[in-house]
Amino acid sequence: MRYEVTVGERTVHVEIAPDGGLLVDDRAVALDAAPAGEGAWTMRLDGACHEVHALSRDPMRLWVDGREVRATVMDERALAARRVGGRAGSGRHELRSPMPGLIKAVHVSEGDAVERGGPLVTLEAMKMENELRAPEAGRVTRVVASPGTKVEAGALLVVLAPE
Amino acid sequence: MRVLRTCRDLGVRTVAVYSDADRGAPHVRLADEAHPIGPAAASESYLRGERIIEVATRAGCDAIHPGYGFLSENAAFAEAVAAAGLVFVGPPGSVQRALGEKTSARRIARRAGVPIAEGTLEAVADERAAADVARRLGYPVLLKPAGGGGGKGMRVVRAAGELASAWRGATGEATSAFGDPAILVERYLEGARHVEVQLIADDHGAVISLGERDCSIQRRHQKLIEETPAPSVDGALRARLAEAATAIARAAGYRNAGTAEFLVARDGGFVFLEVNTRLQVEHPVTEMVTGLDLVALQLLVAAGGRLPFRQQDVRQDGAAIECRITAEDAYAGFLPAAGRLGRVRLPAGPGIRVDTGIESGLTVPTEYDPLLAKIIAWGPTRQVALARMRRALAESFIAGIPTTLPFHQHVLADPEYAAGRYDTSYVERRWHGQTVDPDGTALTAVAVAAVLTARERARHLAPADGSAWTRLAREDALR
Numbered sequence A: 001m002r003y004e005v006t007v008g009e010r011t012v013h014v015e016i017a018p019d020g021g022l023l024v025d026d027r028a029v030a031l032d033a034a035p036a037g038e039g040a041w042t043m044r045l046d047g048a049c050h051e052v053h054a055l056s057r058d059p060m061r062l063w064v065d066g067r068e069v070r071a072t073v074m075d076e077r078a079l080a081a082r083r084v085g086g087r088a089g090s091g092r093h094e095l096r097s098p099m100p101g102l103i104k105a106v107h108v109s110e111g112d113a114v115e116r117g118g119p120l121v122t123l124e125a126m127k128m129e130n131e132l133r134a135p136e137a138g139r140v141t142r143v144v145a146s147p148g149t150k151v152e153a154g155a156l157l158v159v160l161a162p163e
Numbered sequence B: 001m002r003v004l005r006t007c008r009d010l011g012v013r014t015v016a017v018y019s020d021a022d023r024g025a026p027h028v029r030l031a032d033e034a035h036p037i038g039p040a041a042a043s044e045s046y047l048r049g050e051r052i053i054e055v056a057t058r059a060g061c062d063a064i065h066p067g068y069g070f071l072s073e074n075a076a077f078a079e080a081v082a083a084a085g086l087v088f089v090g091p092p093g094s095v096q097r098a099l100g101e102k103t104s105a106r107r108i109a110r111r112a113g114v115p116i117a118e119g120t121l122e123a124v125a126d127e128r129a130a131a132d133v134a135r136r137l138g139y140p141v142l143l144k145p146a147g148g149g150g151g152k153g154m155r156v157v158r159a160a161g162e163l164a165s166a167w168r169g170a171t172g173e174a175t176s177a178f179g180d181p182a183i184l185v186e187r188y189l190e191g192a193r194h195v196e197v198q199l200i201a202d203d204h205g206a207v208i209s210l211g212e213r214d215c216s217i218q219r220r221h222q223k224l225i226e227e228t229p230a231p232s233v234d235g236a237l238r239a240r241l242a243e244a245a246t247a248i249a250r251a252a253g254y255r256n257a258g259t260a261e262f263l264v265a266r267d268g269g270f271v272f273l274e275v276n277t278r279l280q281v282e283h284p285v286t287e288m289v290t291g292l293d294l295v296a297l298q299l300l301v302a303a304g305g306r307l308p309f310r311q312q313d314v315r316q317d318g319a320a321i322e323c324r325i326t327a328e329d330a331y332a333g334f335l336p337a338a339g340r341l342g343r344v345r346l347p348a349g350p351g352i353r354v355d356t357g358i359e360s361g362l363t364v365p366t367e368y369d370p371l372l373a374k375i376i377a378w379g380p381t382r383q384v385a386l387a388r389m390r391r392a393l394a395e396s397f398i399a400g401i402p403t404t405l406p407f408h409q410h411v412l413a414d415p416e417y418a419a420g421r422y423d424t425s426y427v428e429r430r431w432h433g434q435t436v437d438p439d440g441t442a443l444t445a446v447a448v449a450a451v452l453t454a455r456e457r458a459r460h461l462a463p464a465d466g467s468a469w470t471r472l473a474r475e476d477a478l479r
Helices: A076-083 B002-010 B026-030 B049-059 B075-083 B093-100 B102-111 B127-137 B160-178 B235-252 B283-290 B294-302 B382-395 B405-413 B426-430 B440-454 B467-478
Strands: A002-007 A010-016 A022-024 A032-035 A040-045 A048-056 A060-064 A067-075 A093-096 A101-106 A119-125 A128-133 A138-143 A156-161 B015-019 B033-038 B141-145 B155-157 B183-187 B193-201 B207-219 B222-228 B256-264 B270-276 B319-326 B352-356 B371-379
Touching: A002 A076, A002 B440, A010 B440, A022 B440, A032 B440, A040 B440, A048 B440, A060 B440, A067 A076, A067 B405, A067 B440, A119 A156, A119 B160, A128 B160, B002 B026, B002 B294, B015 B026, B015 B049, B033 B049, B049 B075, B075 B093, B093 B102, B093 B235, B102 B235, B102 B270, B127 B141, B127 B160, B127 B183, B141 B160, B155 B160, B160 B183, B193 B235, B193 B270, B193 B294, B207 B235, B207 B283, B207 B426, B222 B283, B222 B405, B235 B256, B235 B270, B256 B294, B283 B294, B283 B319, B283 B352, B283 B371, B319 B382, B319 B405, B371 B382, B382 B405, B405 B426
Parallel strands: B015 B033
Antiparallel strands: A002 A010, A002 A067, A010 A022, A032 A040, A040 A048, A048 A060, A060 A067, A093 A156, A101 A119, A119 A128, A138 A156, B141 B155, B141 B183, B193 B207, B193 B256, B207 B222, B222 B319, B256 B270, B319 B371, B352 B371
């Protein structure tokens, strides 16, 4: 199985060969990964020792040698899907509630054009009001959120389509 | 936790109260006794003063320490505690009322001869009145809740067009945080630094300054990093700030620990902001350089004791810095996060102090402040303190939810911060969600770990001796 891993700005290809060999960017590497508890490894390669912890799976955040990094992993199937015409519905943005909270205000209506970074919804959580903003410019195609309602993490609030 | 620790040091028995969300919290276990006071929502538990007083009376307590949040700056609560025949560890209700209300605090400061920011002495009636004041003062202006501190509900307005949304936000947050929508309008000082003076006063007329703290690294007017001594404050300014702070405290008849906050302009001129009538989150940096236990002093003063030192006995030794690790995603505009914590590792070693109530497996509730841990570093010089803090941050991780750790690492690595050149606009100017990407063998290690994590089954793998990859290959063959 071949994987494409993006870590920050860099892309690395990781392949597990049928014979159990580990290929990184098509080069065989002798990486010793000793599990150090759940989601934790001590990894040794070329004499260098690295401590790696998985901080969260989705979005994937990893900790390596004292620094947090973000990573995305695509396997062969996802890569193949990308080759044949992009991800389904690409460009459509669903704004979801990042955490449980109370909708204090909705700043847009269906059909509105919004700028990148424009305010969409005000969510009150942890005693703070948080402005949830448009990740990209676009047109509002659906507004699910309504003021005064409580929402769970992951609840769909607003859908944007690119112009 | 902070208060319980000092009580244990002093051999004072403790009774904690807790909401349903905190049933298993460490502060409950550390206390000698603990009593439930209601559901998770603070308005039905930690803000219900009468329940807290009832528990204290029933348990036979002598005194109540209000901590730093919730009812710690609530004059009515302080008075109710006193009326119930208990000692309130903090300034009396009358002093809290005079200083807690910002309009009256500004009047006290003016009477004490301390400069205050231009603006309204009374709360403004509505948005239109606010617009009139703003036009007179000139933008930018600051909207500030009259009813409370801590930065909640504050909004900077840079142009008339921003006033409407800022007004809504400020009044909304002021109502939910303090139960009072009253708003003041002041001229906003650009490029200023937030410098505050720690005070302690007893019942016998002593008012002592314990030095300043620079708390300019803030987002949404909430402090993230504090340090003492303030790198931008010289000896003359330090003396003037201490004099202003003690003058306000004397004018208000202050008792117990408190903090006078100032904004210091680039030219060294300063204006009074407010007095926090409680112990502050950032008090440990002052403890590290003075060698004092501020909670112990609070208890001593509350019991009617005399402060055991004079102003000239206070010594500041070295430098200390505090990073507040909060449950907020520094890469998503400091959006609060909540959830179950995975593995937690917090630092230790020379010069490091950690104040925290979290541990692996704990669930961070959405109901309370997002503060997870405070990491404090001390050094004989600021340079050593910063180096220790960098090392301490790199030792730390909190799995499960996003935190501000990457933000703190960025600031500590920034030459501008290291040079002491920063003000309250620092976060806006210097933090754009920068990441530091690994390279070399670390990049390989992290890429492989990402694959293992994505496969979820990774954790069931036998200890790797090379056969781990064979097993992954076998699994792939079966797919």
